[in-house]
Amino acid sequence: MKKSIRLLGLFLTAFVLVVLSGCTAGAVANQNIVERVEETENPTLIWGVKADTNLFGLYNIAEGEIQGFDVDIAKALTEEMTGDASNAEFVEVTSKTRIPLLKNGNIDAIIATMTVNEERKKQVNFSDVYFAAGQSLLVPEDSDLNGVEDLTSEHTVLAVKGSTSAQNIREHSPEAEVLEFENYSEAFTALQSGQGDAVTTDNAILLGIIAQNPGYRLAGDPFTYEPYAIAINKGQEPFRDEVNEALDAIIENGTYAELYHKWFPEEEIPDLG
């Protein structure tokens, strides 16, 4: 009897401790990031980035670090805000884990190929757009296609079975013939064999294909609008404003253009509007 009471006490203590630690985590999440940066000697900013997405955030085994456009933008922003790019720390996130990690205060901001949409706006705040993602067309260098409006009934577009991009292209150019494949690599192989005139999907994926296969380009601007922005927790509005200022600053001083050309050499810098 006595023993079981002692055991119960032990459990209760453990429970209280867990609850308390939960509170501290909440406190971290609520802490004002801007104040923290101003008060600390060498403030670090923790960014959630992808580690499996070519060109945006991909873990480089040889270098032992995550590299990509997202990572470089985060470094440039950190330098702008704290004076030193090495203050940026990176935590690997996935589409599933990024919002919980942000809400718990494990990371200060998400810069991980995250598309702005209404559903997400209910949970987090978004910065200004830093990458104009959207559906686009991949064509051979010498193609005469310069956008979705050039497609006629003479053209064949290659897409992936059951994808939204296959439905989108039918709406945007109902005349063009659409062939659907199992995955991107099969669709791209079909393009290489001359079985179609263009492959369509998100431009971020197409840019990844181009990076590994020279001789191809994007045809014109994206024809759907699914922009990437940096996500910041609710209640951190001052920090979001600082991020936006820093973003403006790196666009102004040419750092943004430099990084854009570093990762997407052949592409024109889009108007972020």
Add this chain to the structure above:
Amino acid sequence: MLELLSSYGGMLTQGFLNTLLASVIALFFSTVIGTLIGILRVSQNKFLNQFANAYVQLFLNIPLLIIVLFFYTAVPMYVVQIGGFTAGIIGLTIYTSAFIAETVRAGIQSVPAGQMEAGLSTGFTYWETMRYIVLPQALRIVIPPLGNQFINLVKNSSILAMVAGMDLMYYGDLIASETFNTFDTYILVALFYLVITLPLTYLMQRLERRNAAHS
């Protein structure tokens, strides 16, 4: 399922007709090529024999998908521009002909050697004996296994879906990924295949019975 049929019936019918057309073409050519290769397999000419042997071993032992992808991707790049439907039929024909060749060879070899010897000794040439004495007997023997190859061919034609060949399976995949009603869609697709394979089975069985009555 009826709902599915009413809204996607057109696509399924189109796919069905393409599958039927692809099957008929591939069936005709693979039977012709297969029989020819099968005869060469037992030929005394060393060169022809080796050629037929290499053909059968090559196409019998690599997956159909790879043969079809070869004709869909590599051939248009270097030789001639062909679409998914054509590439699929060519791949299917070559693949099936290897199996038919083996079936025909087994049939020829099951005809007692005495038949060939008797033919030659009555003054027929090798080819005449083959044409008039050995082959008619051999083909009768191989009708049941040949029927199985034909059925396999019809089912294997679903490979066209992999190269956007607009067949029944291609449209089935599209409908399934569009409606998320995977189960009903594939049941419908299966029923459409049965429309081709069941009559074919029946036909082969009748042929078999008629032959049994003759001999």
